Amino acid sequence: MASITFLFLIISFLSLKDRTIALSSSSCALQSANVEFTLSTASHSASNPTSSCSLQQCNITSSDNLTCSLSPTPCFNYRTANNISYCAPAIDCPVLQPCNNMTYSCASNDSVCIVNSCCSPIAVCLPLLTTNFCIRGWSMTGFMNVVRYAHTASTLLDGKVLVTGGYFSGRYLNSVEQYDPSTGVWIQTGNMNVARGLHTASTLLNGKVLVTGGIGNSGYLNSAELYDPSTGVWTQTGNMSFARYYHTASTLLDGKVLATGGYASNSYLNSAEQYNPSTGVWIQTGNMNVARQTHTASTLLNGKVLVTGGSGNSGYLNSAELYDPSTGVWTQTGNMSFARGYHTASTLLNGKVLVTGGDGNSGSLNSAELYDPSTGVWTQTGNMSFARGYHTASTLLDGKVLVTGGSGNSGYLNSAELYDPSTGVWTQTGNMSFARYYHTASTLLNGKVLVTGGYNGGIVWNSAELY
Structure with a gap:
């Protein structure tokens, strides 16, 4: 019933009554149904290639790198005041409501203000549901209750996603909310005891979530707390031995959590410690060979932990080292080809680790390389x-591995691309609706990827979208 209602709404929205005629078989697939719609041929319409407006068909290669040309829907490039592009069908101007020409905002969070609609000089609100016709792979889902970036997102054992903390408007946050993939709705749950951002969150084998460290409104944090999904309550647990942020936390095969490195009190850290969920106690273990953050x-797959790159006292690092939980000892392994921090590392199904991008000593990187645990050797891909x-990398x-957003040498990104381990090739896929970095990406149990929040240099988002 929900899908039928959705189809009816879109058909109603795209039907332009007396001002339209049907063009050559325009349809697109939506939940295995073909939706036929009509496009305006009025002189000011986006569908008229002879009009003087600045819209371009999405299947024309341009500097926007629009990838929705693979959709069977005829699509056009709609642009916001801050140059974010959307792909949507041609829509007649009377259908669209004007937006605030001063703030470029719409009354509804379900619409975005566009400035190149050929309805100019009037900026108009484009309903985001129409972009579902043209964005390949991505669709908007429910908005979070709180605007945030530098937060965490954890997939729970029941498939829901828990978002914690982050930063907005000069303050670190203690707010927490859950996303339900079956409804697309966010519901606020118990607040953390401590406001924090740039922290870590680990889903434990017992289903609880352990949050560690970060930076709060009064400085660096060594505190840790546990979230119980069955009650929605946070409980403080043992403090780490060191305050740290920009650190990592890894769930080991025995269920313990390993925290490594980070930064605090003007110092890069090489310390590491393990959390035991059965006792709530942190125990220091062997130090890394190199102090590092980011x-x-x-x-x-063999239970060891591979640490790569980051930044330290001498700048960005290309070093890598292995932690053996059975001995508590760190061993240096092969160096990466490029020094990098703020990068990603993904364990592939074949056991290798894919490292992508990051910032290097000469700017942002597009390089990727593979680590083979059986040889300790890195190979460029x-x-x-x-x-x-x-x-993010999921x-x-x-x-395959999906990389989304981030910050590059030319600004903030809404692009996404896929890596195929069988070929070593990257393929561009549909752009996200918003450029974002310091966002999160969570692989859901149904195989979709949920992207939340983030920042584009001017706007902090509460939006979320699904790939």
């Missing part, structure tokens, strides 16, 4: 289409 940590750091159920 690094990555990946639990390998295909470059991404865009240089980016502060992005291993999909089919083994």
Whole structure:
């Protein structure tokens, strides 16, 4: 019933009554149904290629790198005042409501103000549901209750996603909310005891979520707390031995959590410690060979933890090292080809680790490389289409890796691309609706990827979208 209602709403919205005629078989697939719609041929319409407006068909290669040309829907490029592009069908001006020409805002969060609609000089509100026709792969979902970036997102055992903390408007946040994939709705749950951002969150084997460290409104944090999904309540647990942010936290095969490195009190850290969920106590373990922050940590199939790159006292690092939980000892392994921090590391289904992008000593990187645990050797693989750091990387159920957003040498990114381990090739996929970095991406149990929040240099988002 919900899908039928949705189809009816879209058909109603795209039907332009007396001012339209049907063009050659325009349709697009939506939930296995073909929706036929009509496009305006009025002189000011986006569908008229001879009009003087600045709209371009999405299947024309342009500097916008629009990728929705693979949709069977005829699509056009709608642009906001801050140059974010949307792809949507041609829509007659009387259908669209004007937006505030001063603030470029719409009364509804379900619409976005566009400035190049050929309804100019009037800026108009484009309903985001219409972009579902043209954005390949991405669709908007419910908005979070709180605007935030530098937060965490954890997939719970029941498939819901828990978002914690972050930063907005000069303050770190203690607010928490849950996303239900079955409804697309966000519901606020119990607040953390401590406001924090740039922290870590780990889903434990017992289903609880452990949050550690970060930075709060009064400084660096060594505190940790547990969220119980069955009650929605946070309980403080043992403090770490060191305050730290820009650190990592890895769930080990035995259920313990390993915290490594980070930064606090004007010092890069090489310390590491383990949290035991059965006792709530942190125990210091062997120190890393190199002090570092903004690094990555990946639990390998053999149970060891691979730490890569980051920044330290001498700048960005290309070093990597392995932690053996059975001995508590760190061993240096092969160096990456490029020094990098703010990068990502993804454990692939074949056991190798894919490192992508990041910031290097000469700017953002588009390079990617693979670590083979059986040899300890790094091998360069295909470059991404865009240089980016502060992005996300998600291993999909089919083994491919989806990279989203981030910040590059030319600004903030809404682009996304897929890496195929079988070929070593990156392929651009549909752009997100919003450029964002310091966002999160969570692989859901149904295989979709949920992207939340983030920042584009001017706006902090509460929006979320699904790939």
